[in-house]
Amino acid sequence: MTSTHRRETAKQKFLAGERISDIARALDVSANTIAAWKRRYGWEALDAAGRVKNAIADKLQSLLANDDNSPAHQAKIDRYLGYLERAERIRSQPLETSSLPDAPHSTRDESTPKKKRGRPKASEKNLIDADQTQALLDAFEEAIFDYQREWFDVRFKDGRIILKSRQIGATYYFALEALIIAITTGRNQIFVSASKKQAAQFRRNIIRFVKKALDIDLQGDPMRLILPDHEAGEVYLHFLGTQVSSVQGYSGDLYLDECAWVRKFEDIQEVASAMALQAVYRETYFTTPSTMDHDFYKFWTGATYNQDRAKDEQITINISHAALKEGQDCPDGYWRQIVTIEDAIRKGCTLFNLDKVKRKYSPARYAMLCLCQFIDYAASVFNFKLLHAALVEIAEKWKDVKPLEARPLAETECWLGYDPSGEGDDAAALVVIAPPNSQYKKYRVVEVIRMDDADYQQQFEQVELLLKRYNITYMGIDHQGEGSGVYQQVVSKLFPTAEGIRYDPEIKTQMIIKLQTLLKRGLIEIDNVYLDDVLPALLAIQRSGTRGGLPTYTAKRSADTGHADVAWALLHALQNAEFETLIELETESGSDEESLLFF
Template sequence: MWQFDPRRHARSLYWRGWGVTQIADEFALHGIVNEKGGPIPRATIETWKQRDRWDEAPSIRKIEDGLEIRLLTLIAKEKKTSADYVEMDALSRQIESLAKVRRYEAPGGHAGDLNDKVANRNAGDRKKAKKNHFTADQAAELKRIFLDGLYDYQHRWWQAKDQRTRMILKSRQIGATYYFAFEALIDAIETGRNQIFLSASKAQAHQFRSYIVSFAKLVGVALTGDPMLITSDLLPAEEAAAELHFLGTNFRTAQGRHGNFYFDEFFWVHSFEELNKVASGMATHKKWRKTYFSTPSSVAHPAYPYWTGDRRNRRRKKSEQIKIDVSHDALAIGSVGPDRIWRNIVNIVDAEKGGCDLFDVEELRDEYAPDEFANLFMCDFVDDSMSAFRFNDMIACGCDSLVEWTDFNPEAERPYGQRNVWAGYDPQESETGDNAALVIAAPPLQVGGEFRILERHQLRGLDFEQQAEFIKAVLSRYHCTYLGIDAKGVGAGVYQIVAKPGYMPGCTVAKIEYSLELKAQMIMKAQNVVRRGRLKFDTGMLDLVSAFVSIKKTLTTSGRNVTFKAGRGGEDGHADLAWATMHILMNEPLDGKENPKGTMEIIE
């Protein structure tokens, strides 16, 4: 068993940038003592540093040290999650790669030390491993890793895996996509059934693929292909390979396919009825399984009647209609309804009780407005009947940006090249605790064209100087010609910095000072852009949709005027991403033909 070594720990801290005095103070603070039980003074650590020549160690040794410590920490955990196993596999491979480099750089090193193919090219005939194939031992080990790492609510999903249809309403970030990717892989290995993953965008669908590839590496299998073909020793020799399809907006190309299907975030997709017809057709035969899972959106979404059972009751006699209890109390542990659909609700409190320790729930309650927290984490649907922006109008603006925007590469050093972008910033208000938001958009290329949201960021806990530095750093990757900033409160300080001559060369900085009239004009402009389908963003930007839908028409404190608010007690509430977007849209006047004038103070 690995034992704690103060000398090695001190060396590791030193290689991570700690000073000798800082290390001594750290040891004293945490009661780290020598073998005799006494304190470890600064002089001792300095002696270790000199004798072991810490400063002379090559960079590769310092990297190896960090990897080894992290790997040992994970190995020492009694209950490991699937994520732990994935990380352990990645760390082990990195350590192995560095060891090869060290052998190559040592006296007598050769190319074979770096490349196993080179080292073994003169070896005798070897049986070539089957591509995308799992042995019985690999399959058993993978399933053990999977089941050992499940939270309680994931165990319930596993126990219900043979239900013909499952519909799961869940909190954000509780590991649903991760779980169902693993479940589908196990099913493909054990049964040979095809697995089909449906999402609103290619990026979302390929998250399943990324997980599955990582899982297979845990037992030494390198999966390739799209669609991906998988075989195993558990299947009869005559059984065809299981096919795994990862579908975004190209779902129509799979209409002739059949298999189990997983529909990710189905409450947030546009044209749900059309998508669901295709999906249902894939699983018509009784041997296939259908799984729908999502965070809730709006009661106006076309999928909502499927959840409540009202969709089944259409065009049926009253005597044949059913009633389904979709309350949390009824579905917290899962229940099969009279329509034979297994439903389950897992909110963030359920996840925490089920062993998921990834959240600080009280901190999240503080960060989000009550209605937003209820929607994102407590599985409550939004009623958008009083919203300034209709939910279905907003999701209609979603698109598959990786497929449709060929002129934009988010991974590039200059994602949009030298073409112009506009930006909007809604600052953090310290007295309300709201987040700050920065949105970057490609403006229309012609009159009446589309605004495309390229990036959005939310930040919290920064003072006005740090917020200004953040804006400058993010926009440095673009050719930004316009930036609109709400200049009240903390925003005034942010504005003063970014508006300084030379701080953001070539960018016009607009000082936006809210009034009832200006807010009404901003809302009216945005409503027009949305209704005409001129606002576009990747379908994965669910937070942007939520931000717009959260803005509601209300009366001012005096009761004499109409204004727009969202969530918290602050005037603009928590819809920071929406307001930042509207700062961009206002740079084009209502008619979309002339330069803006009269509503903002422009400083170059």
């Protein structure tokens, strides 16, 4: 049975009054697919037409039973016969060819004659015809959850801003949504991410989805799709990083993901939104929250809209979860929604064990990543924007790093910072840093490992693996409390010259100021892959005081963040940075700021 025949059979069974579950079993199709066909093709409206037809038939039957042979009566019979014929025609109408009746008009200029082109060969790469488009629509309907269907229902809003929980499938969904819009409207689709590598995730999702649904291997970057049954003929999918130079010169629907983590968001948003400036195109921004210091927060709250506007033209947007959980059109022209992990579960998401997630994250981390709450890091000793500026895409910046190889940096010198965990602690952490050399004049955070609930033996084994993976010339370890036993094991069995670090106010202050200086002068870079581990960890560190009134620095590891251990491990590695080296880097960078007198 062909797909079209199966849908027609399903429609007739539905119109005959059969239940969706029974139809699904009879045709060996999922109930979700039957429900999607019903919604897409308006079967309920056709069912209503059937009820109208039955009412007309009943009326006609009563007229025919009457022996009245007058011309007026015969005219009434003729009129109801016409009604019956029309109702039958409506009810038996053929299936629609488009599932997107609300789509904006085609982008093609109607004043321009259509180009005459031959039908592409079926073997041509990236060809998607009408039947394949329908198959993708069916697969898409089966793949999405209810909250994602809400996003699809508002796909033609001029702009959408969605604050969402981590790992609820937004990147996957929007990759598929963009594909569906591309092949049904002929509009180009543009994905902009914090890095080219991250943008490639959209491409991989599309390739896998089409492979599974059609057994077709899509190719190309940008990806050109051939649409032989659409007037556009072809459509392009672009996958871009956030380098300003890379996001200019394109036009199409825009998707910008993880906006609250993108560097220089205001600049990127200004350039990227110009891609969707034409009335036919749409903008979609979606992200997990970061900090209130990030430029995206102003965009989210409406503060960006209010800039340079007279007081009587400014707007107020209620950004509470209660106001936005079901989605809301806002006065700046954007549709906003907040989707927490709990919202997603309530709307059918089956990806999570909520109790497990809550055990994994501290309350503050859970609130940020899963309940979509921005964090105020004003009290942190590290500046969010400086940390963000230190993030790099290693494929573009570090040509000597080969992360998939057994020795990613070959024989390049590296330092290892280690913050052990004992029983009851939330995590241990290891951070590998490559210090400056003749080729690269900055400190580089090349690998970060967190070990949740790892015992001493597991931690010991991970240290051993890193010693084989990198040319480690220095190791700094927390040498107090639970760390003392681990330190002794490492010194005796793995790395005899490991330095034990005993915290006191002076040592902590030295470590903090050292990193602050590197950040301020742009002398440290962090692999963007470790953004979620490194930034929250460092931002959790705050200035406090000892019982004797001396200044020191603390982070409430288990209460406020599950990642502070990463910060301490990074600082342990940097403990090997010498004052003379920092002065040399300062001179080479050309900075005319004050000397590093605090060492």
